[in-house]
Amino acid sequence: MPLSPRAALLRDLVLGVLGTAAFLLDLGADLWAAGQYVLGGRYLWAALVLALLGLSSVALQFFSWVWLRADPAGLHGPQPPGRCLALLHLLQLGYLYRCLQGMWQGLLVWQQEAPSAFDLAYADFLSLDISMLRLFETFLETTPQLTLVLAIVLQSGRAEYFQCVGICTSFLGISWALLDYHQALRTCLPSKPPLGLGSSAIYFLWNLLLLWPRVLAVALFSALLPRYVALHFLSVWLVLLLWVWLQGTDFMPDPGSEWLYRATVAIILYFSWFNVSEGHTRGRATIHLVFLLSDSVLLVTTWVTHNTWLPSGIPLQIWLPVGGTCFLLGLALRLIYYRWLHPRCRWEPDQVDGARSLLPPERGQLPQNRRVTQLARNFFPKATDEAALPGKEEVNGGL
Template sequence: LGLCTAFLCVTWSLLDYHQSLRSFLQDKYELSLGSSIVYFLWNLFLICPRILVIALFALLWPYGVAVHFPLVWLAMFLWVSLQGTNFMESPGPEQLYRAMVAVILYFSWFNVAQGRTLYRSIIYHGFILVDSALLALSWLWCRSPSEEHWYLVPVLWAALPCYLLGLALRVAYYKWLHPNARGQQVGGCDEVDANGSTDGVELRSFAVPELVNRRMWWLVQAQFPISWPGDQHIPKGAAAIESAV
C-alpha cells in the first residue's frame, strides 16, 4: 500500500508540475482533461516498473545499488553533456545541472535539448529497458527458492507489459493528445522540460484574472520582484520560472 501510494504521489507531482508551468506560459496551451489522464498514466506505467526492479535488486544486494547507480548515473551524465545543454550562465553550475538531470534520468525521462526527441527517446527507453531487464533477471536467478514473498514473481513478470503499455500511451499522447503549440513555437520540435533560453517566450500577464494556478502566482510574488502592468521589463527572476519549460 505504501509503495502504490508513493507511485501515485510521484506521478501526480509530475503532472501537477507540468500543468503549473504551462499555466504561466503564454505560448502554450494547457492540458485538457483527456491529455492530463493519459500523461498521468504513461508516467505511472513507466516509473512503477523501474522503481520496482531497483527495489528488488536492492533487497537482494543492498550494496549492489551503490555500484549500479554511479555507473548508470555516469552514462546519463555523459549523454546529457553530449546534448549540449545551456540552462545555466556559467560552466560550473551547468555541470551541476547536468548531474542533477542525470539523477532524474536514472528513474524517468527528462528532455533537455531542442529538436525532435524521437531518436533520443528510443535510445533512452531502450537503455532503461535493457538495464531494468538485467536487474529483474538477476533477482529471479539469485533469489532463494524458499522465498516467502512468492507474489513478487508474478508482479515482476507484469512489469514488462506495464512498461510497454506506458510506452504505447506515451506515443499516443504525443501523437494525438499533446496540446498544440501557439504561433511563437517552432513547428516540428518537441518541448524541452528545462531550458535556459527565453527567446520568443513570454509569461502570462499577471494582471489576467483568469490565471489558473494560484500557488505558482504566490510563489513568484514571494520569491521574485514583479513588474506590474505597463512595465515593459520582465525581471530575470520571473524569467527563470518560464525557462523551466
C-alpha cells in the same frame, strides 16, 4: 467548459495548498520511518532514509537560492533581507518559504476583483519555480525512498504499517509532481491551451506506468545484492551525466551550478525520461528508453538467476508479468499522448530566447520564468503552418 479567471485562480490556489500538504505529509512519513528503524535497532536503514532526505534537501535549497540570486533586483518586491533568506535556506526551509510565498501571492491575486497583468504573471512566475523544485525533490528523494522501502520490504518479507504509509505517500508525491509539472509546462505556452482532463490523465499514467517497472527492477536488485546497488547506480549515472553534458544544457545562471543541474537530470534519467535540449527528440527518447529497458532487464535477470521467490512467498510469476504489463501499457499510452494529445505552438522570438524573462519590472515588462519556459520550449515542438494541428507532432517530450 473553461473555468472563469477567478475560478482558475482559486483552483491554482487550492492546488498549491494541496501540493505543500503532500510535501509535508511525505516528509513526515520519511521521518516517522527513520524513527521506527532506530527504535527497532535497524540503524543502517534509518541512516539511508535520512541520507536521502538530507542530500535532496541540500540540493533543493541550493537550486532555490541560486535562482533567487539570479533574479533581477526588484522583481520579487519586498522580501526578507538577504541574510534572512540565506539563513532560511541554510536551515533547509527555503523550499517551504517559496511554497508559502506562492500561496500568499495566489491569495492576494484571487482577492482582487481585477488583478493586474503583472500580479498574474508574477503568481505564475513563483508557481513555476515551485513546480520545478517539486519535480527535483520527487526524483532526488521521493522516488529513491520508494525504491529503498520496496527493497527493504522484499528483503525482509513483510511490510510494517509505517512502510505502507511511506509507499502510499511516495506514490502520492510522485503523482502530484508529474501532474503539477505538466500544468507548469502548459502555463508557459504562448497560446495557453487549457489543460484537458484526458491529456492530463494519459500523461500522468504513462509516466507512472513506465516509472513503476524501473523502480521494481532496481528494488529487486537492491534486495538481492544491496552492496552492489550503489556501484550500479554510480556507473549508470555517470553514463547519463556524460550524455546530458554532450547535449550542451544551459539552464542555470553560471557554469558551476549548471553541473548540479546536469547531475540532477542524470538522476531523473536513471528512473524516467527528461528532455534537456531543443529539437526533434524522438531519437534521444528512443535511445534512453532502450538503454533503461536493457538495464532493467539485466537487473531482473540477475535477480532471477539467484532467487526465484520473494521472501514473502509471492512467486516471481506474479511480479514479472505485472511489471511487464505496466511497461507495455505505459509505452502504449505514451505513444497515444504524443500522437493525438501533445500540442504544437508557435513560439514568438521573445518567448523563444527568454529575452523578456528576467527584465526588472520597472522597465514595464511582465515577468516570465525563463527557466521553465526553456523546458516548455523543449517539451512542446514548434508548430509550422502545415503541421499546426494535433496528430502531426514529433515525439518531443520532457517527462
